Amino acid sequence: MSGSVRCLIAGNWKMNGLLAESLEFVRQLADNPAPEHVEMALMPPYTLLYSLSAPLADKGVRLGAQSVFYEHGGAFTGSISPEMLRDTGCHYVILGHSERRDIIGEGSELILKKLNASWESGLEPILCIGEHLDEREAGRTNEVLKDQLSVLASVPGDRALTVAYEPVWAIGTGKTATTEQITETHAFVHAELKRLGHDCRVLYGGSVNPANARDILACDGVNGALVGGASLKADSYMALVEAAASVNK
Numbered sequence: 001m002s003g004s005v006r007c008l009i010a011g012n013w014k015m016n017g018l019l020a021e022s023l024e025f026v027r028q029l030a031d032n033p034a035p036e037h038v039e040m041a042l043m044p045p046y047t048l049l050y051s052l053s054a055p056l057a058d059k060g061v062r063l064g065a066q067s068v069f070y071e072h073g074g075a076f077t078g079s080i081s082p083e084m085l086r087d088t089g090c091h092y093v094i095l096g097h098s099e100r101r102d103i104i105g106e107g108s109e110l111i112l113k114k115l116n117a118s119w120e121s122g123l124e125p126i127l128c129i130g131e132h133l134d135e136r137e138a139g140r141t142n143e144v145l146k147d148q149l150s151v152l153a154s155v156p157g158d159r160a161l162t163v164a165y166e167p168v169w170a171i172g173t174g175k176t177a178t179t180e181q182i183t184e185t186h187a188f189v190h191a192e193l194k195r196l197g198h199d200c201r202v203l204y205g206g207s208v209n210p211a212n213a214r215d216i217l218a219c220d221g222v223n224g225a226l227v228g229g230a231s232l233k234a235d236s237y238m239a240l241v242e243a244a245a246s247v248n249k
């Protein structure tokens with residue numbers, strides 16, 4: 001990362017959001033509320049991408065998707081290509097989220113195909129990594145993260161990339177990692193990325209909310225947050241942006 005790094009507040013709506021309430025969410029956002037050092041992005045479900053694209057752009061919020069298929073077109077019933085995401089105005093795509101690894105069974109081989117297809121189409125992937133509780137308790141966190149990051153070993157270091165460290169036990173549980181755990185793990189992730197020839201932002205995710213966001217975002221090595229539940233309401237999302245705005249490092 002050369003120069004100053006913008007703090008990214010990315011909202012992953014997961015399988016939430018219908019059209020009317022989502023347009024109301026955007027209407028409630030302030031106009032361009034983020035200072036220069038904060039970037040806003042939202043990842044609604046596929047069904048809302050096109051409808052929210054222009055309204056979000058008007059508010060200074062970047063658009064992202066929650067997944068993508070690795071082929072560029074053809075007979076792949078039910079799949080969405082990277083070009084289709086670009087066509088709706090997406091800049092980001094989330095890949096490797098633990099819900100897709102654990103529920104859908106996505107593994108490293110598939111994630112690498114999706115990474116490459118995303119880059120070929122000009123999308124910036126947000127690659128999610130994170131350990132389960134039993135892995136942390138067994139002292140295996142770094143080993144798990146290293147394995148998940150190894151998909152980047154063959155990838156040129158100049159690719160647009162953001163990584164999100166999301167301990168699986170902190171997702172949707174109200175249980176955040178301590179600031180010590182976050183600082184220590186982010187240092188490891190940055191070092192591992194460097195060893196693999198990459199230098200990019202590392203977001204934290206897992207039960208981030210307006211009450212804890214400032215402390216988390218102030219941790220060394222934290223370059224933003226990937227937020228689920230607390231990004232679903234406009235006032236809560238705006239409070240996260242305000243927390244990021246108050247951190248200057």
Ligand code: 13P
Nearest residue numbers: 012171172206207228229
């Ligand atoms: P929560 O913020 O709801 O814990 O979800 C985190 C997450 O999985 C974001 O991708």
